Amino acid sequence: MEKNQVRSARRFAVVGAVAVSGVLLCAGPAAAHVSVDPEEAEQGGYAVVNFKVPNERDDASTEKLEVHLPTDHPLASAMPQPVPGWKVEVTKEKLDKPLESHGEKITEAVSKITWTGGEIKPGEFQQFPVSLGQLPEDTDELVFKALQTYDSDEVVRWIEEPEEGAEEPETPAPVLKLAADDAAEGGAGSPAKAGETEAASAESSADGGADTAARVLGVAGIVLGAAGVGFGVLAGRRGRVGQ
Template identity: 65%
Template sequence: MNVTRISAVGAVAASTVLLLAGPAFAHVGVQPVGPAEKGGYATVNVKVPNERDDASTTKLEVSFPTDHPLSSVMPQPVPGWTVKVEKSKLDKPLKVHGKEITEAVSKVTWTGGKIGPGEFQQFPLSLGQLPEDTDQLVLKAIQTYDNKEVVRWIEEPKEGEEEPQSPAPVLKLTEPSGEDHHGAGAKGADDEKDGEKDAKTDAKTDAASHNEKSDKDHKGDKTENAADSSDTTARTLGVIGIIVGVAGVAFGVLAGRRRAS
């Protein structure tokens, strides 16, 4: 086999690998920013690559599961894109932080922007409260191009089976890492308990400071009273000394006059 034939075979093999690997990297997907813990909240990015060489993506629709509805879905603004959030009534209300939720976000749609050939765009979302009774959330997506082509990323991947041709984005959920994974409600209760402990500690500290201050003030009063008493005694002795001195001088003068007479 000559060098030219080896090069040709290598090129064909490389092209085949690229063709087979290309679609795997071109799927619309969802990636968490940090942990996506069960019962908690998470920030995720919906990543949308453009698969066409002659068309641009101009619209994206992401639908959320109805069997595990989310009480909160908040999109982060993306420059050049307009976002629309749609809600639907729930068959069974949710209880979140002690409140009953009767509707949840069912779909988020981005329009007005453009993802050109060879480019991708990320669409950030804040999601919560994540369910505790499942290991993943399937977010079905529909990608529309400016040539009117529509690609539906809605096929749910099955564990142990081959990946479908148009797999839906899947958000994997992890086990909670702490006791306060149930969200702001549990955290708020813990904060309230901590606040009560701090209040009791502050009260004890204030009482101790007050008692210490009272002792200091009492000792200060004693010292001040003793100083005043000493000052009064010194003044009295001084006056007596002056009187005695004057009397002595007068006695001396009278004695001198008697001797002179």
């Protein structure tokens, strides 16, 4: 019986491993695209993001990356960090409407960043860090369209904008989600904060009620115990008197 159980366990382990491997193999290609890390930043703040570029080809190397910054929400500053082995070129364009940052008017903004001269070999990836700011407060996301060029002259255009509720497109553009400041949302007068306070108060009341009940039961137990002892003593005395 024990041998059969061991054999069954081994079979389940093998089947489980095969199933997990199949899931990973299926999920691998879908996740291998140009992306931005981290995926979320704070509205109105500054962030350092990494454009992560995997090589999806077995017979070619990536030799160029172009990242186009959003023109509908231009950024006052976009500074790439040097990447060993790669040359970087920053392209700026004049703005139709100047931006204000730290009391100064900005008439042009970075529209494109291009990295060349390096190599991402098959089975490898490279990260390209960029410092961004000041992030806009009037949108919940920034879309960065990217072009990945291989030394085989193939160009993959990561420019499709993902839509909420829809399946991920074949070549999605990197998207940076923007969230409101936690401190602003969690203020004393906010609904979230009020809800947390009410929950804490209810929990405190429940704990207090439970503690009071426990004390009452404890006192009652002591009283009953004492009464039992007293009854036992009296019974013993009456027994001796009866003898």
